[in-house]
Amino acid sequence: MAFRFDLDASLLKPVQVGDTLAANRIFMAPLTRSRAQRDATPSELAARYYAQRAAAGIIVSEATAVSADANGAYLNTPGIYTDRHQDAWRAVADAVHAARGRMFLQLWHVGRMGHPDISGRVPVAPSAVAADLAARTPEGPKPLPVPRALRTPEIATIVDDFRRAARRAIDAGMDGVEIHSANGYLLHQFLSDVANRRTDHYGGSAANRARLTAEVVEAVVDEVGGGRVGLRISPGNTAGGMSEIDEVGAYEALLNRIAPLGIAYLHLSIAPTDPTFGVIRALWPDTLVLNALGVAETDFCALESFAEWGAVSAVAVGRAFLANPDLIDRLILGADLNEPDPATFYASGPAGYVDYPTLADIPSRAVAN
Ligand SMILES: Cc1cc2nc3c(=O)[nH]c(=O)nc-3n(C[C@H](O)[C@H](O)[C@H](O)COP(=O)(O)O)c2cc1C
Numbered sequence: 001m002a003f004r005f006d007l008d009a010s011l012l013k014p015v016q017v018g019d020t021l022a023a024n025r026i027f028m029a030p031l032t033r034s035r036a037q038r039d040a041t042p043s044e045l046a047a048r049y050y051a052q053r054a055a056a057g058i059i060v061s062e063a064t065a066v067s068a069d070a071n072g073a074y075l076n077t078p079g080i081y082t083d084r085h086q087d088a089w090r091a092v093a094d095a096v097h098a099a100r101g102r103m104f105l106q107l108w109h110v111g112r113m114g115h116p117d118i119s120g121r122v123p124v125a126p127s128a129v130a131a132d133l134a135a136r137t138p139e140g141p142k143p144l145p146v147p148r149a150l151r152t153p154e155i156a157t158i159v160d161d162f163r164r165a166a167r168r169a170i171d172a173g174m175d176g177v178e179i180h181s182a183n184g185y186l187l188h189q190f191l192s193d194v195a196n197r198r199t200d201h202y203g204g205s206a207a208n209r210a211r212l213t214a215e216v217v218e219a220v221v222d223e224v225g226g227g228r229v230g231l232r233i234s235p236g237n238t239a240g241g242m243s244e245i246d247e248v249g250a251y252e253a254l255l256n257r258i259a260p261l262g263i264a265y266l267h268l269s270i271a272p273t274d275p276t277f278g279v280i281r282a283l284w285p286d287t288l289v290l291n292a293l294g295v296a297e298t299d300f301c302a303l304e305s306f307a308e309w310g311a312v313s314a315v316a317v318g319r320a321f322l323a324n325p326d327l328i329d330r331l332i333l334g335a336d337l338n339e340p341d342p343a344t345f346y347a348s349g350p351a352g353y354v355d356y357p358t359l360a361d362i363p364s365r366a367v368a369n
Pocket residue numbers: 029030031032033061062063106180182183232269291292293296297316317318319320345346
């Protein structure tokens with residue numbers, strides 16, 4: 001039988017997240033949908049797609065490149081580094097707000113996950129260490145190349161790209177930005193003691209490996225204010241060919257350094273059974289959003305219990321929101337959920353993007369007794 005929330009469920013209660021009051025504690029996790037235009041302007045359908053999901057407490061956008069160099073892990077992913085990008089994101093923010101939603105834009109640099117056949121550029125990374133992974137290029141899967149190690153003075157430019165992208169996101173009307181330091185992309189690569197073999201002050205010790213993410217958070221907070229900044233991390237996550245021997249050290253250094261900045265939230269993508277979850281929770285007593293890996297995406301009973309115990313402030317769910325624009329209504333009514341269709345996750349066009357049915361489209365059939 002479908003899961004049904006009590007109306008006094010913890011996850012249905014509003015929560016103050018930095019400057020944003022979220023109407024509930026079920027956030028939409030960031031989901032790349034590969035439907036952007038050739039110049040990295042978000043899809044013309046993006047406003048509709050996100051507005052359909054405005055009942056999420058906060059929507060976190062798909063990963064969005066902070067510069068042309070930052071893009072290129074997948075085809076047709078958006079950016080926020082030109083006026084045209086900014087105008088298109090404004091249309092998205094306006095549509096979400098008109099539907100009474102709240103939205104943060106996820107800011108991204110792909111680092112060694114980029115492929116020249118996609119970006120037209122040689123990817124950059126902390127060190128010349130390739131991810132053991134294939135990119136989906138226009139000609140099919142190809143191994144990721146060995147990236148070029150960033151020179152120390154270039155790193156300040158990357159920090160500045162995040163700062164300027166955050167300014168554009170806020171100027172476009174977004175409620176905040178989420179800095180993507182997870183899932184094997186550039187900032188995560190710096191945190192890792194495997195991908196990062198640097199000998200300057202961005203590599204080696206835990207504090208050094210944490211330095212780039214910390215500098216990005218500091219710059220973005222300085223630009224738009226801590227109440228509008230979230231940070232996503234995924235310690236130990238092997239997504240994107242990532243590996244870390246020391247799973248905790250760099251995160252401890254990072255969280256200790258940024259704690260005084262008063263950011264809106266920490267977004268942790270991890271299995272709740274992973275001992276690192278407890279370690280991070282102890283290090284971060286402030287607002288914590290959990291994207292619970294390994295919990296079936298439909299197990300809202302488990303997610304509710306984390307909120308009830310106070311282990312998390314909110315949860316972020318990905319595929320369940322992708323397939324159920326009216327997820328919150330369905331959880332309140334105890335309705336069955338649509339199944340996500342992986343074949344259209346990264347396809348083009350409206351199918352599997354803006355055409356998942358709501359309960360209004362399929363009346364009376366799916367509601368529990
Ligand atoms: C289609 C798809 C696209 C994703 N894109 C992103 C992304 O752009 N940024 C990110 O941080 N995580 C991304 N993820 C990871 C999700 O945010 C989330 O961690 C993952 O789907 C597990 O949560 P779930 O079980 O609720 O779906 C993506 C996942 C999927 C399935």
